[in-house]
Amino acid sequence: MRIGILGGTFDPPHHGHLKLAEAAINALELDEVILLPANTNPFKSGQRTTPAKHRAAMAQLLQKRNAKLSFSDMEITRGGVSYTVDTLGELQMVHPGEYWFILGADAMKGFSEWKNPQRILRLCRLAVALRPPMTKEELERQIPDEFRDKVDLIEMPPTPESSTDIRTRLQKGQPIQNITPAEIVDYIRQNKLYT
16 A cells, blocks of 8 residues: 655644645555644644644544545554654554655755654655745755655645644634634634634
């Protein structure tokens, strides 16, 4: 099976996450994309995040939007800081397959700072979203030579949505209906998140 992994904090999930997963499915002919909320993102460990149970519930709501999306709470269940290399090692043991870790071009810039990037690339390929205004040439310059043959580019339209923007809008009492699915908006309201 050809499987994509879309990890992240999902605080909260939004249309941009869905568009990225669908772009990867189409570009790489993936059988499935797993939405995988981090317990604690190593690059955001000093920041306050919404409790994992809420982020997981919202990611599950997003997953229902496409039959090729699935959900895993393995990083939340494992606890502690969530490292991609540990998750990929576990996945390859319990569910061997051909994996792609999906990320935006902005995250690719710091990939060499991730825990054990060489092992990550032995366990999977990277699917990197190329969004305007960045060009293919600019993105390729950011990829270290030693990783280049393990990276697949996914072209997609710009996505203005961001979790930070949604949280800011909610704190200001502004609407978010156009940037995240209605069922997630309802969940946020019912659970009084981000206020």
